[in-house]
Amino acid sequence: MYFGSVRFFKHLIATVIFLIIAGLLTTVIFLTVGNSDKLNEIERLNSEKNTLQALNDFSGGGIDDILQILDALGIDNKELVNTIYENDRDAFGDIVETERNGADSEPDNNGSSVNPPVPEPNTEPEPDLDKEQNPYAELFPHLYVNFQPPTVYMNDADYIYLTFDDGPSRYTVDILRYLDKHDIKATFFVIPDDTENGRNFLNTMLNSGHEIGVHTMTHIYEQIYASVEAFLDDFNRAFNLIYEQTGYRPYLYRFPGGSKNDYNEAVRDDIIAEMARRGFVYYDWNVDSRDAMDANWTQMYNSVLNDIANQPRSVVLFHDRPGGYNTVTVIEDIIKALLASPRGYTFSAITPETRPIQF
Numbered sequence: 001m002y003f004g005s006v007r008f009f010k011h012l013i014a015t016v017i018f019l020i021i022a023g024l025l026t027t028v029i030f031l032t033v034g035n036s037d038k039l040n041e042i043e044r045l046n047s048e049k050n051t052l053q054a055l056n057d058f059s060g061g062g063i064d065d066i067l068q069i070l071d072a073l074g075i076d077n078k079e080l081v082n083t084i085y086e087n088d089r090d091a092f093g094d095i096v097e098t099e100r101n102g103a104d105s106e107p108d109n110n111g112s113s114v115n116p117p118v119p120e121p122n123t124e125p126e127p128d129l130d131k132e133q134n135p136y137a138e139l140f141p142h143l144y145v146n147f148q149p150p151t152v153y154m155n156d157a158d159y160i161y162l163t164f165d166d167g168p169s170r171y172t173v174d175i176l177r178y179l180d181k182h183d184i185k186a187t188f189f190v191i192p193d194d195t196e197n198g199r200n201f202l203n204t205m206l207n208s209g210h211e212i213g214v215h216t217m218t219h220i221y222e223q224i225y226a227s228v229e230a231f232l233d234d235f236n237r238a239f240n241l242i243y244e245q246t247g248y249r250p251y252l253y254r255f256p257g258g259s260k261n262d263y264n265e266a267v268r269d270d271i272i273a274e275m276a277r278r279g280f281v282y283y284d285w286n287v288d289s290r291d292a293m294d295a296n297w298t299q300m301y302n303s304v305l306n307d308i309a310n311q312p313r314s315v316v317l318f319h320d321r322p323g324g325y326n327t328v329t330v331i332e333d334i335i336k337a338l339l340a341s342p343r344g345y346t347f348s349a350i351t352p353e354t355r356p357i358q359f
């Protein structure tokens with residue numbers, strides 16, 4: 001007889017114990033899963049609260065505050081940044097005015113308040129041009145600089161030369177601020193903007209220790225590369241505006257589109273020769289941030305750091321053009337990463353002793 005037997009009670013007790021253990025286990029598992037859901041929910045609410053708090057705290061402190069918040073939210077921020085700038089055109093002027101007022105003296109047109117890194121406007125007679133042999137000799141006789149390339153360039157291993165093309169624009173305000181904040185000097189290949197703000201930027205750049213080179217006045221490839229004369233005409237306008245405003249005669253230039261592009265094949269060698277005869281030296285680049293190709297934050301950050309790591313020294317192409325790229329959103333993060341690199345990079349503006357990078 002099974003029921004009532006010792007074996008029956010043994011099985012009964014075992015079954016009861018099993019049921020109790022199973023019940024306890026189920027309860028523990030249920031509570032753990034439930035709590036983990038609750039913990040996740042609490043974490044999510046906290047994160048939202050922090051974001052809201054950050055947004056709440058933001059009171060116009062600067063574009064980088066906004067960018068940090070957007071980064072935290074994982075939002076591609078280019079469009080928003082552009083909107084912010086579009087809505088804040090006045091700030092462009094305000095900041096320039098503040099910087100100008102903060103300077104020791106008002107900028108003037110004879111260059112006495114500027115400390116360019118190469119000799120002041122020259123007072124020597126113009127070069128004796130061979131007008132018989134050179135068809136361009138009579139064009140723009142004042143378009144020249146007394147710059148002699150050094151016979152030996154400096155050893156600039158692990159140097160990084162940040163360069164910014166197509167500015168100034170309202171984006172330049174932030175770029176200059178980031179550079180100043182990290183005590184970095186850079187080189188601006190400008191499209192001089194013939195407005196009060198645009199002109200003042202040229203003084204601000206030089207007074208902050210940055211270098212200015214000529215980029216172009218129009219940036220219209222078909223126009224400037226139509227002939228050597230057309231290139232000189234465009235270049236001369238930009239050069240004169242910089243010289244009139246700052247008293248500085250820039251000896252550096254950068255070809256729009258780089259020295260080798262689809263538009264200048266027929267004229268590039270003649271342009272280079274004529275510009276060299278007038279004392280100008282051009283710089284291409286060996287690291288392209290790809291900002292003009294609309295690269296996003298991640299693409300720019302990764303490719304710039306990668307490419308610099310693979311170069312003995314780097315001339316890096318960025319833009320601060322009026323249309324705006326992602327440059328302003330990523331430049332400071334790139335700078336911070338480079339400063340933290342164990343390779344011990346040195347940042348510098350291009351100097352007369354910097355061996356050019358030329359395509």
Ligand SMILES: [Zn+2]
Nearest residue numbers: 165166256257
């Ligand atoms: Zn350009």
